[in-house]
Amino acid sequence: MKAKKSNTKTLEQFKEIHYGKQGTAKRDKLESGYESFKIGALIHDARLEKGLTQEQLATKCGTTKSYISRIENNIKEVRISTLQKIIELGFGGQLQMSIKF
Numbered sequence: 001m002k003a004k005k006s007n008t009k010t011l012e013q014f015k016e017i018h019y020g021k022q023g024t025a026k027r028d029k030l031e032s033g034y035e036s037f038k039i040g041a042l043i044h045d046a047r048l049e050k051g052l053t054q055e056q057l058a059t060k061c062g063t064t065k066s067y068i069s070r071i072e073n074n075i076k077e078v079r080i081s082t083l084q085k086i087i088e089l090g091f092g093g094q095l096q097m098s099i100k101f
Contacts, residue, residue, distance in 0.1 A: 037074045039083070044072040046091055061090040 009017070019027045046067075048059050054072070055065040062085065070076035071086075078086075087095045 039042045039078060040074045041079075043068070043086060046087075046093075047072075050091055052090070055087065055088045061085040 015027065017028065019030045021027060022031075047054070050057075052060075053065075054068040058065045058068045059084075063082065067076065068086075071078045084095045087093045
């Protein structure tokens, strides 16, 4: 019996086919958008893990519920200083960043 050829692709292969190799304008735009989305998703997950509503988190870090909602839903880009307040004052955590080459 002949084995079936798999059409399964890795995420990296999919991105190269549809968005080009890393370093191209289309691919860079995709990757940049993903990073913004990821920050909102991380804040959302951390907020739920801490058992906080958007309003409670906003009060703790000195912003508004609608601002937290816009960040979580990737409508608003968050400033690093605000992100630091959300993490430190809102979650009692510490912001850590790194640069990869």
